Amino acid sequence: MSGMIEFDDAAAKSVEAMYLTPDxxxxRARVLDMLSPKxxxxxxxxxxxxxxxxxxxxRLVGDTGRVVGLDAAAAMIKMxxxxxxxxxxxxxVEGDACALKFPDAWFDAAVSTQVYEYVADxxxxxxxxxxxxxxxxxxLVLDTDWRSIVWHSSDEARMGRVLACWDGHLADPHLPARLAPLFRRAGFTVARVEIVPMLSPHWQPVSYAAGIMRAIHGYARGNGARYGLSEVEVQAWYDDQLRLIERGEFFFSVNRYAFLATRQDAVGP
Structure with missing residues (x-):
């Protein structure tokens, strides 16, 4: 997709900063609890x-275990x-989620957070x-359904256009709604599903909300034209958020959904 984010060194550092926020x-604590690595x-x-x-x-699997991290972005692998x-x-290792270069039945468990929404197939x-x-x-698969977002704005129509632009960087911005049947068709049993909210009921400079606001601002400035957004309109959206922050009126919430599934012996119908 032409609107996909290029995960270069700068983008990798931005992702790292967001992943270090308390949210x-x-x-990660919820994911570890659900996956229960041994x-x-x-x-x-x-x-x-x-x-x-x-x-x-x-650290949890210890010296007798093995963890393999796979990513398509060289900058992420380096970090x-x-x-x-x-x-x-x-x-x-650098690799593709659709072509895992490992033997059959090699792993006891797998985890993927905020990744499959970028995968077309x-x-x-x-x-x-x-x-x-x-x-x-x-x-354990965790992804966001961007329809769950609640983000206060002085201009809801403009907010909708900006978020529609952001949706364009994903293969499926609503993947969680389809994930359970996709799992079943692939030969898994879904054992547990939990909501993991990213909630900022007020402005927090070190938060997922702050990081995603900056990320959307940068993405929409570079890609808004294909969605009918001018740079002036994108900046007006961002400036409005800054004014809401100054007035103590900022509010942001979006839901991520964590699915824990187990592999059946054979792929079902």
């Missing part, structure tokens, strides 16, 4: 990003390798996930 730190397990992190989750996983350098049980991606997991292996 996303809390999300000493000695082999786990793949599809879309390893800056390596923060992989670092936690490597994750640096973070994981002191953990010999962890490695990072989800049946292929989940087929590969099913293949590399052992029978009974666990998969």
């Amino acid at each position: 996303v730190v809390g999300q 000493p000695g397990e082999r786990i793949i992190d599809i879309g390893v990003g800056p390596g923060l989750l992989a670092q936690d996983l490597a 994750a390798r640096t973070r994981l350098a002191a953990l010999p049980q962890a490695e990072c 989800m049946p292929a991606a989940l087929s590969e996930l099913h293949r590399v997991l052992r029978p009974g292996g666990r998969a």
